[in-house]
Amino acid sequence: MSIAKLSVYELSTLAQAGGGFTVSIAGKSAYELGLIAAAAANGGARVTFTDVGRLSAYELGTIAKAGKGLVAFVD
Known part of the structure; x- marks a missing residue:
């Protein structure tokens, strides 16, 4: 199964x-x-989100804060 096909849950x-x-x-x-x-922050997992161009700086900041340094963004 592809990661892309997994649900948010x-x-x-x-x-x-x-x-x-x-x-x-x-x-x-x-x-x-x-x-x-x-969830990544709680589990210590590094997660990268791609295609983030549609998100505002505020949304990116909120997501980054939730990830506590374990989330990266790629446009």
Whole structure:
């Protein structure tokens, strides 16, 4: 199965377990990305979100804060 096809719940569970990954934000809200980022912080996983050009600086900052230094963004 492709990481891109996993649900937000499945991505959060994977990150919470300590599994890092890179995934496009397509089809995900800023709120959902924040949930994944928080799960990554709790699990110590590094997560990279791609295609982030549609997000505002405020949204990126909120997601980054939830990720506590473990989230990266790629345009």
